[in-house]
Amino acid sequence: MEEAVPPASATVVIRAGSATYPFTLASGQLGRIGTWREAVGNARTVAVITSRPVAALFPGALRTIAETGARRVVLEVPDGEDAKTLQVVGRCYQVLAQARFTRSDLVVALGGGTVTDLAGFVASTWKRGARLVHAPTTLLALVDAAVGGKTGINLPSGKNLAGTFYQPERVLADDTVLTSLPVRELRSGLAEVIKCGFIADPAILDLLPDPARAQAQRYLRLIELSVRAKAQLLSDDVTDRGLRRHLNYGHTAGQAIETASGFTLRHGEAVALGMVYAARLCELLTGARGVTADTQDALHRVGLPTRLQAAVSFEQMWDLMQQDKKVSPGRPSFVLSPRRGTATLACMPQREIARAAFDDVLRPERR
Structure with a gap:
Protein backbone atom coordinates (compact mmCIF):
# COMPACT_ATOMS: atom_id res chain seq x y z
CA MET A 1 0.00 0.00 0.00
CA PRO A 182 10.17 2.45 -14.38
CA VAL A 183 11.87 0.46 -11.62
CA ARG A 184 15.11 0.18 -13.59
CA GLU A 185 15.36 3.96 -13.84
CA LEU A 186 14.71 4.38 -10.10
CA ARG A 187 17.44 1.88 -9.36
CA SER A 188 19.84 3.76 -11.61
CA GLY A 189 19.22 6.95 -9.66
CA LEU A 190 19.70 5.16 -6.36
CA ALA A 191 23.32 4.46 -7.32
CA GLU A 192 24.06 8.18 -6.97
CA VAL A 193 22.20 8.23 -3.66
CA ILE A 194 24.26 5.29 -2.37
CA LYS A 195 27.42 7.06 -3.52
CA CYS A 196 26.56 10.01 -1.27
CA GLY A 197 26.07 7.62 1.63
CA PHE A 198 29.53 6.12 1.24
CA ILE A 199 31.43 9.37 0.73
CA ALA A 200 29.52 11.83 2.91
CA ASP A 201 26.44 10.86 4.93
CA PRO A 202 26.16 7.24 6.10
CA ALA A 203 22.60 7.86 7.35
CA ILE A 204 21.56 7.64 3.70
CA LEU A 205 22.49 3.96 3.59
CA ASP A 206 20.04 3.19 6.41
CA LEU A 207 17.13 4.69 4.46
CA LEU A 208 17.45 2.84 1.16
CA PRO A 209 14.01 2.03 -0.29
CA ASP A 210 12.67 -0.92 -2.20
CA PRO A 211 12.40 0.46 -5.77
CA ALA A 212 9.49 -1.89 -6.49
CA ARG A 213 7.36 -0.30 -3.74
CA ALA A 214 5.89 3.17 -3.40
CA GLN A 215 7.81 4.87 -0.59
CA ALA A 216 7.40 8.51 -1.40
CA GLN A 217 8.35 9.92 1.99
CA ARG A 218 11.57 7.95 2.01
CA TYR A 219 12.51 9.19 -1.47
CA LEU A 220 11.85 12.77 -0.40
CA ARG A 221 14.23 12.40 2.51
CA LEU A 222 16.89 10.69 0.39
CA ILE A 223 16.73 13.41 -2.26
CA GLU A 224 17.16 16.13 0.36
CA LEU A 225 20.04 14.36 2.16
CA SER A 226 21.85 13.58 -1.09
CA VAL A 227 21.56 17.15 -2.39
CA ARG A 228 22.73 18.55 0.95
CA ALA A 229 25.75 16.23 0.88
CA LYS A 230 26.62 17.30 -2.64
CA ALA A 231 26.09 20.98 -1.86
CA GLN A 232 28.52 20.81 1.04
CA LEU A 233 31.24 19.23 -1.11
CA LEU A 234 30.97 21.70 -3.99
CA SER A 235 30.51 24.91 -1.98
CA ASP A 236 34.22 25.75 -2.00
CA ASP A 237 35.24 23.65 -4.98
CA VAL A 238 33.16 24.46 -8.03
CA THR A 239 35.65 23.24 -10.63
CA ASP A 240 36.52 19.79 -9.26
CA ARG A 241 39.97 20.54 -7.89
CA GLY A 242 39.51 19.49 -4.27
CA LEU A 243 36.78 17.94 -2.10
CA ARG A 244 34.23 17.96 -4.91
CA ARG A 245 36.24 15.20 -6.55
CA HIS A 246 34.91 12.85 -3.88
CA LEU A 247 31.65 12.97 -5.85
CA ASN A 248 33.43 11.05 -8.59
CA TYR A 249 33.36 7.93 -6.42
CA GLY A 250 32.58 4.97 -8.66
CA HIS A 251 32.72 7.14 -11.78
CA THR A 252 36.26 6.63 -13.10
CA ALA A 253 35.67 2.93 -13.68
CA GLY A 254 31.90 3.33 -13.99
CA GLN A 255 31.95 5.75 -16.90
CA ALA A 256 34.55 3.59 -18.64
CA ILE A 257 32.29 0.55 -18.24
CA GLU A 258 29.28 2.54 -19.42
CA THR A 259 31.09 3.64 -22.58
CA ALA A 260 32.58 0.20 -23.26
CA SER A 261 29.12 -1.36 -22.98
CA GLY A 262 27.91 0.87 -25.80
CA PHE A 263 25.61 2.54 -23.26
CA THR A 264 23.57 -0.64 -22.88
CA LEU A 265 24.10 -0.13 -19.14
CA ARG A 266 22.31 2.78 -17.47
CA HIS A 267 24.60 5.36 -15.91
CA GLY A 268 23.65 4.32 -12.39
CA GLU A 269 24.17 0.64 -13.17
CA ALA A 270 27.67 1.39 -14.41
CA VAL A 271 28.41 3.60 -11.39
CA ALA A 272 27.28 0.75 -9.14
CA LEU A 273 29.84 -1.52 -10.78
CA GLY A 274 32.41 1.28 -10.48
CA MET A 275 31.77 1.49 -6.73
CA VAL A 276 32.27 -2.27 -6.33
CA TYR A 277 35.53 -1.96 -8.25
CA ALA A 278 36.67 1.02 -6.15
CA ALA A 279 35.79 -0.88 -2.98
CA ARG A 280 37.97 -3.85 -3.97
CA LEU A 281 40.80 -1.52 -4.98
CA CYS A 282 40.52 0.15 -1.59
CA GLU A 283 41.02 -3.22 0.08
CA LEU A 284 44.01 -4.07 -2.11
CA LEU A 285 45.68 -0.67 -1.73
CA THR A 286 45.01 0.08 1.94
CA GLY A 287 44.40 -3.26 3.60
CA ALA A 288 40.88 -2.22 4.63
CA ARG A 289 38.46 -5.08 5.19
CA GLY A 290 34.79 -5.52 4.47
CA VAL A 291 34.51 -2.58 2.07
CA THR A 292 33.54 -4.69 -0.93
CA ALA A 293 30.97 -6.72 1.01
CA ASP A 294 29.40 -3.58 2.48
CA THR A 295 29.17 -2.00 -0.97
CA GLN A 296 27.71 -5.09 -2.57
CA ASP A 297 25.14 -5.37 0.23
CA ALA A 298 23.91 -1.79 -0.27
CA LEU A 299 23.62 -2.31 -4.01
CA HIS A 300 21.89 -5.68 -3.65
CA ARG A 301 19.28 -4.09 -1.37
CA VAL A 302 18.03 -1.89 -4.22
CA GLY A 303 18.57 -4.41 -7.02
CA LEU A 304 21.63 -2.84 -8.66
CA PRO A 305 24.24 -5.03 -10.39
CA THR A 306 27.46 -5.95 -8.61
CA ARG A 307 29.16 -7.95 -11.37
CA LEU A 308 29.47 -7.38 -15.09
CA GLN A 309 27.01 -9.06 -17.42
CA ALA A 310 27.84 -6.94 -20.50
CA ALA A 311 30.78 -7.93 -22.67
CA VAL A 312 33.31 -5.46 -21.25
CA SER A 313 36.95 -6.53 -20.92
CA PHE A 314 39.53 -5.25 -18.48
CA GLU A 315 41.54 -3.85 -21.40
CA GLN A 316 38.56 -1.79 -22.61
CA MET A 317 37.89 -0.43 -19.14
CA TRP A 318 41.55 0.30 -18.44
CA ASP A 319 42.11 2.17 -21.71
CA LEU A 320 39.02 4.33 -21.17
CA MET A 321 40.01 5.04 -17.57
CA GLN A 322 43.27 6.53 -18.81
CA GLN A 323 41.29 9.01 -20.92
CA ASP A 324 39.10 10.11 -18.02
CA LYS A 325 39.10 13.89 -17.78
CA LYS A 326 39.75 13.72 -14.03
CA VAL A 327 42.93 11.68 -14.33
CA SER A 328 46.28 13.50 -14.09
CA PRO A 329 49.55 11.53 -14.09
CA GLY A 330 51.09 11.40 -10.63
CA ARG A 331 48.20 13.28 -9.04
CA PRO A 332 45.69 11.59 -6.71
CA SER A 333 42.43 11.32 -8.63
CA PHE A 334 40.91 7.91 -7.92
CA VAL A 335 38.31 8.09 -5.15
CA LEU A 336 38.28 5.47 -2.40
CA SER A 337 35.87 5.11 0.52
CA PRO A 338 37.56 3.09 3.27
CA ARG A 339 34.49 3.31 5.51
CA ARG A 340 30.97 4.70 5.35
CA GLY A 341 30.78 8.49 5.22
CA THR A 342 34.43 9.03 4.30
CA ALA A 343 36.38 9.43 1.09
CA THR A 344 39.99 9.92 0.08
CA LEU A 345 41.93 10.34 -3.15
CA ALA A 346 44.58 7.93 -4.41
CA CYS A 347 46.76 7.83 -7.50
CA MET A 348 45.61 5.61 -10.32
CA PRO A 349 46.59 2.03 -9.45
CA GLN A 350 49.24 0.12 -11.29
CA ARG A 351 47.89 -2.02 -14.09
CA GLU A 352 48.55 -5.31 -12.25
CA ILE A 353 46.57 -4.22 -9.18
CA ALA A 354 43.83 -2.77 -11.35
CA ARG A 355 43.49 -6.07 -13.19
CA ALA A 356 43.45 -8.03 -9.94
CA ALA A 357 40.55 -5.94 -8.65
CA PHE A 358 38.67 -6.42 -11.94
CA ASP A 359 39.18 -10.18 -11.85
CA ASP A 360 38.12 -10.36 -8.21
CA VAL A 361 34.82 -8.53 -8.40
CA LEU A 362 33.80 -7.55 -11.95
CA ARG A 363 34.80 -10.21 -14.45
CA PRO A 364 31.69 -12.19 -15.43
CA GLU A 365 31.54 -15.58 -13.76
CA ARG A 366 31.95 -18.54 -16.07
CA ARG A 367 28.84 -20.63 -16.51
Whole structure:
Protein backbone atom coordinates (compact mmCIF):
# COMPACT_ATOMS: atom_id res chain seq x y z
CA MET A 1 0.00 0.00 0.00
CA GLU A 2 1.34 3.45 -0.92
CA GLU A 3 2.17 5.83 1.89
CA ALA A 4 -0.10 8.83 2.41
CA VAL A 5 2.02 11.78 1.42
CA PRO A 6 1.21 15.37 2.35
CA PRO A 7 2.38 18.15 0.05
CA ALA A 8 6.14 18.32 0.53
CA SER A 9 8.36 21.34 0.42
CA ALA A 10 12.04 21.81 1.17
CA THR A 11 14.74 24.13 -0.09
CA VAL A 12 18.46 23.50 -0.19
CA VAL A 13 20.56 26.57 -0.93
CA ILE A 14 23.37 25.67 -3.31
CA ARG A 15 26.49 27.81 -2.95
CA ALA A 16 28.90 27.21 -5.80
CA GLY A 17 31.66 29.78 -5.70
CA SER A 18 30.15 33.16 -6.54
CA ALA A 19 26.82 31.59 -7.54
CA THR A 20 24.00 30.91 -5.10
CA TYR A 21 20.71 29.35 -6.14
CA PRO A 22 17.83 27.35 -4.64
CA PHE A 23 17.09 23.69 -5.09
CA THR A 24 13.37 23.71 -4.30
CA LEU A 25 11.68 20.39 -3.66
CA ALA A 26 7.91 20.75 -3.85
CA SER A 27 5.31 18.21 -4.89
CA GLY A 28 3.44 19.18 -8.06
CA GLN A 29 5.32 22.44 -8.67
CA LEU A 30 6.12 21.70 -12.33
CA GLY A 31 2.44 22.21 -13.13
CA ARG A 32 2.01 25.46 -11.19
CA ILE A 33 1.87 28.80 -12.97
CA GLY A 34 3.40 30.61 -9.98
CA THR A 35 6.48 28.41 -10.12
CA TRP A 36 7.07 29.14 -13.76
CA ARG A 37 6.28 32.86 -13.63
CA GLU A 38 8.93 33.27 -10.96
CA ALA A 39 11.41 31.16 -12.92
CA VAL A 40 10.79 32.85 -16.28
CA GLY A 41 11.01 36.40 -14.91
CA ASN A 42 11.56 38.93 -17.69
CA ALA A 43 12.57 36.41 -20.37
CA ARG A 44 10.73 37.02 -23.64
CA THR A 45 11.55 33.55 -24.99
CA VAL A 46 11.82 30.23 -23.13
CA ALA A 47 13.62 27.42 -24.93
CA VAL A 48 12.62 24.09 -23.40
CA ILE A 49 15.13 21.36 -24.17
CA THR A 50 13.50 17.97 -23.65
CA SER A 51 13.04 14.58 -25.27
CA ARG A 52 9.87 13.33 -26.93
CA PRO A 53 9.10 10.73 -24.22
CA VAL A 54 9.51 13.34 -21.46
CA ALA A 55 7.40 15.88 -23.35
CA ALA A 56 4.65 13.27 -23.60
CA LEU A 57 4.83 12.55 -19.87
CA PHE A 58 4.77 16.18 -18.72
CA PRO A 59 2.46 18.13 -21.04
CA GLY A 60 1.25 20.14 -18.04
CA ALA A 61 4.70 21.63 -17.48
CA LEU A 62 5.01 22.63 -21.14
CA ARG A 63 1.51 24.11 -21.16
CA THR A 64 2.13 26.09 -17.97
CA ILE A 65 5.38 27.53 -19.31
CA ALA A 66 3.46 28.82 -22.33
CA GLU A 67 0.87 30.39 -20.01
CA THR A 68 3.51 32.65 -18.43
CA GLY A 69 3.26 34.94 -21.46
CA ALA A 70 6.77 34.25 -22.73
CA ARG A 71 7.18 32.74 -26.17
CA ARG A 72 7.85 29.03 -25.74
CA VAL A 73 10.15 27.15 -28.10
CA VAL A 74 10.41 23.38 -27.60
CA LEU A 75 13.61 21.68 -28.73
CA GLU A 76 13.03 17.93 -28.83
CA VAL A 77 16.30 16.00 -28.65
CA PRO A 78 17.01 12.26 -28.82
CA ASP A 79 16.42 10.20 -25.71
CA GLY A 80 19.34 9.09 -23.57
CA GLU A 81 23.03 9.48 -24.41
CA ASP A 82 22.22 10.02 -28.10
CA ALA A 83 21.31 13.60 -27.12
CA LYS A 84 24.82 14.42 -25.95
CA THR A 85 26.57 14.92 -29.28
CA LEU A 86 28.03 17.92 -31.05
CA GLN A 87 25.52 17.36 -33.86
CA VAL A 88 22.60 17.79 -31.47
CA VAL A 89 24.29 20.85 -29.93
CA GLY A 90 24.56 22.34 -33.42
CA ARG A 91 20.86 21.79 -34.07
CA CYS A 92 20.02 23.51 -30.78
CA TYR A 93 22.14 26.51 -31.80
CA GLN A 94 20.28 26.72 -35.10
CA VAL A 95 16.90 26.82 -33.35
CA LEU A 96 18.10 29.47 -30.89
CA ALA A 97 19.46 31.58 -33.74
CA GLN A 98 16.18 31.35 -35.65
CA ALA A 99 14.33 32.38 -32.47
CA ARG A 100 16.70 35.35 -31.99
CA PHE A 101 17.39 34.02 -28.54
CA THR A 102 19.21 36.49 -26.28
CA ARG A 103 21.26 36.10 -23.13
CA SER A 104 18.28 37.43 -21.16
CA ASP A 105 16.07 34.64 -22.43
CA LEU A 106 15.76 31.34 -20.59
CA VAL A 107 16.83 27.78 -21.34
CA VAL A 108 14.83 25.17 -19.41
CA ALA A 109 16.13 21.62 -19.12
CA LEU A 110 13.08 19.36 -18.73
CA GLY A 111 14.33 15.81 -18.48
CA GLY A 112 16.87 13.46 -16.99
CA GLY A 113 20.62 13.72 -16.66
CA THR A 114 21.39 13.64 -20.36
CA VAL A 115 19.04 16.58 -20.93
CA THR A 116 20.46 18.65 -18.06
CA ASP A 117 24.00 17.92 -19.32
CA LEU A 118 23.09 18.98 -22.86
CA ALA A 119 20.95 21.99 -21.94
CA GLY A 120 23.59 23.25 -19.54
CA PHE A 121 26.23 23.02 -22.25
CA VAL A 122 24.03 24.81 -24.77
CA ALA A 123 23.11 27.59 -22.31
CA SER A 124 26.70 28.08 -21.17
CA THR A 125 28.04 28.47 -24.70
CA TRP A 126 25.19 30.40 -26.34
CA LYS A 127 26.44 33.97 -26.61
CA ARG A 128 28.83 33.10 -23.76
CA GLY A 129 26.04 32.38 -21.33
CA ALA A 130 22.23 32.40 -21.35
CA ARG A 131 19.93 31.95 -18.38
CA LEU A 132 19.31 28.37 -17.27
CA VAL A 133 16.78 26.53 -15.08
CA HIS A 134 16.77 22.80 -14.48
CA ALA A 135 13.53 20.84 -14.10
CA PRO A 136 14.82 17.28 -13.54
CA THR A 137 12.46 14.38 -14.20
CA THR A 138 14.51 11.37 -13.04
CA LEU A 139 15.91 10.44 -9.65
CA LEU A 140 19.45 10.51 -11.03
CA ALA A 141 19.00 14.05 -12.30
CA LEU A 142 17.32 15.17 -9.07
CA VAL A 143 20.17 14.04 -6.83
CA ASP A 144 23.14 14.54 -9.14
CA ALA A 145 23.06 15.85 -12.70
CA ALA A 146 20.92 18.94 -12.05
CA VAL A 147 23.03 20.14 -9.11
CA GLY A 148 26.51 21.60 -9.27
CA GLY A 149 26.81 23.03 -12.75
CA LYS A 150 28.62 20.27 -14.63
CA THR A 151 27.68 20.06 -18.29
CA GLY A 152 28.90 17.45 -20.74
CA ILE A 153 28.94 16.26 -24.32
CA ASN A 154 30.20 12.86 -25.41
CA LEU A 155 32.88 12.39 -28.05
CA PRO A 156 33.80 9.19 -29.88
CA SER A 157 36.80 8.79 -27.57
CA GLY A 158 34.86 9.04 -24.31
CA LYS A 159 31.98 10.31 -22.21
CA ASN A 160 31.66 13.97 -21.17
CA LEU A 161 35.03 14.93 -22.67
CA ALA A 162 33.63 18.29 -23.80
CA GLY A 163 31.94 20.33 -21.12
CA THR A 164 31.76 23.42 -18.95
CA PHE A 165 30.97 24.42 -15.39
CA TYR A 166 27.80 26.51 -15.52
CA GLN A 167 25.33 26.95 -12.68
CA PRO A 168 21.56 27.18 -13.20
CA GLU A 169 19.54 29.98 -11.64
CA ARG A 170 17.44 27.42 -9.80
CA VAL A 171 16.51 23.76 -9.75
CA LEU A 172 12.80 22.95 -9.71
CA ALA A 173 12.58 19.53 -8.06
CA ASP A 174 9.18 17.84 -8.08
CA ASP A 175 9.07 14.42 -6.42
CA THR A 176 5.87 13.49 -8.25
CA VAL A 177 7.99 12.86 -11.35
CA LEU A 178 9.18 9.65 -9.69
CA THR A 179 5.79 8.03 -10.28
CA SER A 180 6.49 8.12 -14.01
CA LEU A 181 9.75 6.17 -13.73
CA PRO A 182 10.17 2.45 -14.38
CA VAL A 183 11.87 0.46 -11.62
CA ARG A 184 15.11 0.18 -13.59
CA GLU A 185 15.36 3.96 -13.84
CA LEU A 186 14.71 4.38 -10.10
CA ARG A 187 17.44 1.88 -9.36
CA SER A 188 19.84 3.76 -11.61
CA GLY A 189 19.22 6.95 -9.66
CA LEU A 190 19.70 5.16 -6.36
CA ALA A 191 23.32 4.46 -7.32
CA GLU A 192 24.06 8.18 -6.97
CA VAL A 193 22.20 8.23 -3.66
CA ILE A 194 24.26 5.29 -2.37
CA LYS A 195 27.42 7.06 -3.52
CA CYS A 196 26.56 10.01 -1.27
CA GLY A 197 26.07 7.62 1.63
CA PHE A 198 29.53 6.12 1.24
CA ILE A 199 31.43 9.37 0.73
CA ALA A 200 29.52 11.83 2.91
CA ASP A 201 26.44 10.86 4.93
CA PRO A 202 26.16 7.24 6.10
CA ALA A 203 22.60 7.86 7.35
CA ILE A 204 21.56 7.64 3.70
CA LEU A 205 22.49 3.96 3.59
CA ASP A 206 20.04 3.19 6.41
CA LEU A 207 17.13 4.69 4.46
CA LEU A 208 17.45 2.84 1.16
CA PRO A 209 14.01 2.03 -0.29
CA ASP A 210 12.67 -0.92 -2.20
CA PRO A 211 12.40 0.46 -5.77
CA ALA A 212 9.49 -1.89 -6.49
CA ARG A 213 7.36 -0.30 -3.74
CA ALA A 214 5.89 3.17 -3.40
CA GLN A 215 7.81 4.87 -0.59
CA ALA A 216 7.40 8.51 -1.40
CA GLN A 217 8.35 9.92 1.99
CA ARG A 218 11.57 7.95 2.01
CA TYR A 219 12.51 9.19 -1.47
CA LEU A 220 11.85 12.77 -0.40
CA ARG A 221 14.23 12.40 2.51
CA LEU A 222 16.89 10.69 0.39
CA ILE A 223 16.73 13.41 -2.26
CA GLU A 224 17.16 16.13 0.36
CA LEU A 225 20.04 14.36 2.16
CA SER A 226 21.85 13.58 -1.09
CA VAL A 227 21.56 17.15 -2.39
CA ARG A 228 22.73 18.55 0.95
CA ALA A 229 25.75 16.23 0.88
CA LYS A 230 26.62 17.30 -2.64
CA ALA A 231 26.09 20.98 -1.86
CA GLN A 232 28.52 20.81 1.04
CA LEU A 233 31.24 19.23 -1.11
CA LEU A 234 30.97 21.70 -3.99
CA SER A 235 30.51 24.91 -1.98
CA ASP A 236 34.22 25.75 -2.00
CA ASP A 237 35.24 23.65 -4.98
CA VAL A 238 33.16 24.46 -8.03
CA THR A 239 35.65 23.24 -10.63
CA ASP A 240 36.52 19.79 -9.26
CA ARG A 241 39.97 20.54 -7.89
CA GLY A 242 39.51 19.49 -4.27
CA LEU A 243 36.78 17.94 -2.10
CA ARG A 244 34.23 17.96 -4.91
CA ARG A 245 36.24 15.20 -6.55
CA HIS A 246 34.91 12.85 -3.88
CA LEU A 247 31.65 12.97 -5.85
CA ASN A 248 33.43 11.05 -8.59
CA TYR A 249 33.36 7.93 -6.42
CA GLY A 250 32.58 4.97 -8.66
CA HIS A 251 32.72 7.14 -11.78
CA THR A 252 36.26 6.63 -13.10
CA ALA A 253 35.67 2.93 -13.68
CA GLY A 254 31.90 3.33 -13.99
CA GLN A 255 31.95 5.75 -16.90
CA ALA A 256 34.55 3.59 -18.64
CA ILE A 257 32.29 0.55 -18.24
CA GLU A 258 29.28 2.54 -19.42
CA THR A 259 31.09 3.64 -22.58
CA ALA A 260 32.58 0.20 -23.26
CA SER A 261 29.12 -1.36 -22.98
CA GLY A 262 27.91 0.87 -25.80
CA PHE A 263 25.61 2.54 -23.26
CA THR A 264 23.57 -0.64 -22.88
CA LEU A 265 24.10 -0.13 -19.14
CA ARG A 266 22.31 2.78 -17.47
CA HIS A 267 24.60 5.36 -15.91
CA GLY A 268 23.65 4.32 -12.39
CA GLU A 269 24.17 0.64 -13.17
CA ALA A 270 27.67 1.39 -14.41
CA VAL A 271 28.41 3.60 -11.39
CA ALA A 272 27.28 0.75 -9.14
CA LEU A 273 29.84 -1.52 -10.78
CA GLY A 274 32.41 1.28 -10.48
CA MET A 275 31.77 1.49 -6.73
CA VAL A 276 32.27 -2.27 -6.33
CA TYR A 277 35.53 -1.96 -8.25
CA ALA A 278 36.67 1.02 -6.15
CA ALA A 279 35.79 -0.88 -2.98
CA ARG A 280 37.97 -3.85 -3.97
CA LEU A 281 40.80 -1.52 -4.98
CA CYS A 282 40.52 0.15 -1.59
CA GLU A 283 41.02 -3.22 0.08
CA LEU A 284 44.01 -4.07 -2.11
CA LEU A 285 45.68 -0.67 -1.73
CA THR A 286 45.01 0.08 1.94
CA GLY A 287 44.40 -3.26 3.60
CA ALA A 288 40.88 -2.22 4.63
CA ARG A 289 38.46 -5.08 5.19
CA GLY A 290 34.79 -5.52 4.47
CA VAL A 291 34.51 -2.58 2.07
CA THR A 292 33.54 -4.69 -0.93
CA ALA A 293 30.97 -6.72 1.01
CA ASP A 294 29.40 -3.58 2.48
CA THR A 295 29.17 -2.00 -0.97
CA GLN A 296 27.71 -5.09 -2.57
CA ASP A 297 25.14 -5.37 0.23
CA ALA A 298 23.91 -1.79 -0.27
CA LEU A 299 23.62 -2.31 -4.01
CA HIS A 300 21.89 -5.68 -3.65
CA ARG A 301 19.28 -4.09 -1.37
CA VAL A 302 18.03 -1.89 -4.22
CA GLY A 303 18.57 -4.41 -7.02
CA LEU A 304 21.63 -2.84 -8.66
CA PRO A 305 24.24 -5.03 -10.39
CA THR A 306 27.46 -5.95 -8.61
CA ARG A 307 29.16 -7.95 -11.37
CA LEU A 308 29.47 -7.38 -15.09
CA GLN A 309 27.01 -9.06 -17.42
CA ALA A 310 27.84 -6.94 -20.50
CA ALA A 311 30.78 -7.93 -22.67
CA VAL A 312 33.31 -5.46 -21.25
CA SER A 313 36.95 -6.53 -20.92
CA PHE A 314 39.53 -5.25 -18.48
CA GLU A 315 41.54 -3.85 -21.40
CA GLN A 316 38.56 -1.79 -22.61
CA MET A 317 37.89 -0.43 -19.14
CA TRP A 318 41.55 0.30 -18.44
CA ASP A 319 42.11 2.17 -21.71
CA LEU A 320 39.02 4.33 -21.17
CA MET A 321 40.01 5.04 -17.57
CA GLN A 322 43.27 6.53 -18.81
CA GLN A 323 41.29 9.01 -20.92
CA ASP A 324 39.10 10.11 -18.02
CA LYS A 325 39.10 13.89 -17.78
CA LYS A 326 39.75 13.72 -14.03
CA VAL A 327 42.93 11.68 -14.33
CA SER A 328 46.28 13.50 -14.09
CA PRO A 329 49.55 11.53 -14.09
CA GLY A 330 51.09 11.40 -10.63
CA ARG A 331 48.20 13.28 -9.04
CA PRO A 332 45.69 11.59 -6.71
CA SER A 333 42.43 11.32 -8.63
CA PHE A 334 40.91 7.91 -7.92
CA VAL A 335 38.31 8.09 -5.15
CA LEU A 336 38.28 5.47 -2.40
CA SER A 337 35.87 5.11 0.52
CA PRO A 338 37.56 3.09 3.27
CA ARG A 339 34.49 3.31 5.51
CA ARG A 340 30.97 4.70 5.35
CA GLY A 341 30.78 8.49 5.22
CA THR A 342 34.43 9.03 4.30
CA ALA A 343 36.38 9.43 1.09
CA THR A 344 39.99 9.92 0.08
CA LEU A 345 41.93 10.34 -3.15
CA ALA A 346 44.58 7.93 -4.41
CA CYS A 347 46.76 7.83 -7.50
CA MET A 348 45.61 5.61 -10.32
CA PRO A 349 46.59 2.03 -9.45
CA GLN A 350 49.24 0.12 -11.29
CA ARG A 351 47.89 -2.02 -14.09
CA GLU A 352 48.55 -5.31 -12.25
CA ILE A 353 46.57 -4.22 -9.18
CA ALA A 354 43.83 -2.77 -11.35
CA ARG A 355 43.49 -6.07 -13.19
CA ALA A 356 43.45 -8.03 -9.94
CA ALA A 357 40.55 -5.94 -8.65
CA PHE A 358 38.67 -6.42 -11.94
CA ASP A 359 39.18 -10.18 -11.85
CA ASP A 360 38.12 -10.36 -8.21
CA VAL A 361 34.82 -8.53 -8.40
CA LEU A 362 33.80 -7.55 -11.95
CA ARG A 363 34.80 -10.21 -14.45
CA PRO A 364 31.69 -12.19 -15.43
CA GLU A 365 31.54 -15.58 -13.76
CA ARG A 366 31.95 -18.54 -16.07
CA ARG A 367 28.84 -20.63 -16.51
